[in-house]
Amino acid sequence: MSGCSLPSLDNRTISSALLKSEARATRIGTAVATRADQHPGKSGIYPLPNPYDAFAARMLLAKAADRTLDVQYYIWHKDITGTLLLEALHEAARRGVRVRLLLDDNGISDMDEDLKTLDSHPNIEVRLFNPYIVRKPTKWLGYVTDFSRANRRMHNKSFTADNQATIVGGRNVGDEYFGASNGVLFADLDVLCVGTVVDSVSSAFDSYWASESSYPVGLILTRVRGNRMEQLTMAADAVERDPAASAFVNTVKRSVFINELLAGSLNLEWAHTRMVSDDPAKGLGKAEAKGLMSHQLEEVIGAPGSDMVLVSPYFVPTAAGVDAFRKMAGRGVKVRILTNSLDATDVAAVHAGYAKWRKDLLKSGITLFEMNSFSSVTAGRKSKSSIGSSGASLHAKTFAVDGKRIFVGSFNFDPRSFNLNTELGFVIDSPALARQIGALFDSAVPTYAYKVLLGEDGKLYWIEKQGEKQIRYDHDPRTTCWKRGLVFLLSMLPIEWLL
Structure with a gap:
């Protein structure tokens, strides 16, 4: 490919999700049909807070697929979990399953040859969303030469088998999202869903697949040298034999998840579930207001009446958001928010966009918690809570309203999710799930997070619970002067719209 402009899309292959009539004849379709018919208009929900279970669910859905796999992610790493899941897609294709893989080009470092091979x-067909023309090692030049487009990314995350079962939530594909990394584990939340709403996810996938921002990988990447398909399988075999992968391989082997799903015995909660998703035209700055997730969320959820619990790893409220929370609290709505502490965050610039609003939020009556990284708390202890882990950084995006409904998806409460990136999620009418999230704030959150308070002198302080003890910090806990100074300087820059 010559030049620095994007190629024509005139000759793309046209494809769409498996028809409902054909989807019901698959193993998954047959298994869920009777239960779905017993709950007309509802969808079956199975939360996946545990990272090992979340990984196993994706692997096993790939193995259970008979006809199609439609897979869409922002980040896909070339590591243990990324390699194993890529091989699971490859194995499905060898069985005759049609695989469509749509990835944002911002999060696939060192994956070019593997993706072109697949x-x-x-x-298998692979497409890249908002691709960069210039590849490694100068891929970053795309931001310089085409900033307005390259700054808009596809943040959606979905894994759909046979248009009958889908996994949607906050997890990308990579070791840090599934607990295989020796570094930070992103505490996250996905849900497996069957029933009515799956067709909405498939329709959204089709829209992104056929959008102006979706490019067949063959138009962007250079030809693969030689036959690498066998090498791809051998690399996956080597990863599977690696002792570091044993926990994941064994989890998949032990999991009864897919057997229960196919037997119709998986403990699903049936609830009215609506998909909310940005129009893919947002990736080019062309979406109308009604096609934006923020607009849809406002319509579907409405104004909280009594209680709102919000979990967002990247929380940048802006002046407008602070005013909205202030008005909520003024109406008597109890608002509790959990985000990352400076010690736990993986993006200091985003924390800077949040930190400058803490005092205003607290003055408005909002309760603030910040996730503890656990880097130095009870060494060696690990938790299976959906929000805590040794060396954890919060990555879940969820909120509950009035103890009646919840949101689970990719959407962060920051300007980037509102205005720049495309997002996807579910609004689930489930008092049971809403109560679970509320209960976390009553039990687990005070254990795994610092409570941020405002003293009579107008200064912030943090309270950490360690057993029966309470430890007070007068600055961001477990951080250096240099890091706090950096965040202060970043908070002065006019970059909030980018965060």
Whole structure:
């Protein structure tokens, strides 16, 4: 490919999700049909807070697929979990399953050859969203030469088998999201869903797949040198034999999840569930207001009446958001928010966009918690809570309103999710799930997070609970002067709209 402009999309292959009539004849479709018919208009929900279970669910859905797999992610790393899941897609294709893989080009470092190799399989097609023309090692030049487009990313996350079962939530594909990394584990939340709403996810996937921002990988990447398909499988075999992968391989082997799903015995909660998603035209700055997730969320959820619990790893409220929370609290709504502490965050610039609003939020009557990284708390202890882990950084995006409904998806409460990135999620009418999230704030959150308070002198302080003890910090806990100074300087820059 010559030049620095994007290629024409005139000759793309046209494809769409599996028809409902055909989807019901698959193993998954047959298994869920009777239960779905017993709950007309509802969807079956199965939360996946545990990272090992979340990984196993994706692997096993790939193995259970008979006809199609539609997979969409912002980040896909070339590591243990990323390699194993890529091979699971490859294995499905060898069985005759049609695989469509749509990835944002911002989060696939060192994956070019693997993706082009997969794309060479007759049953696999790979597309890149908002791709960069210049590849490694100067891929970053795309931001300089085409900033307005390259700054808009596809943040959606979905894994759909046979248009009958889908996994949607906050997790990307990579070791840090599934607990295979020796570094930070992103505490996250996905849900497996069957029933009515799956068709909405498939329709959204089709829209992104056929959008102006979706480019066949063959138009962007250079040809693969030689036949690498066998090398891809051998690399996956080597990863599977690696002792570091044993916990994941064994989790998949032990999991009864897919057997229960196919037997119709998986403990699903049936609830009215609506998908909310940005129009893919947002990736080019062309979406109308009604096509934005923020607009849809406002319509679907409405104004909280009594209680709102919000979990967002990247929380940048802005002046407008602070005013909205202030008005909520003024109406008597109890608002509790959990985000990352400076010690736990993986993006200091985003924390800077949040930190400058803490005092205003607290003055408005909002309760603030910040996730503890656990880097130095009870060494060696690990938790299976959906929000805590040794060396944890919060990555879940969820909120509950009035103890009646919840949101689970990719949407962060920051300007980037509102205005720049495309997002996807579910609004689930489930008092049971809403109560679970509320209960976390009553029990687990005070254990795993600092409570941020405002003293009579107008200064912030943090309270950490360690057993029966309470420890007070007069600055961001477990951080250096240098890091706090950096965040202060970043908070002075006019970059809030980018965060």
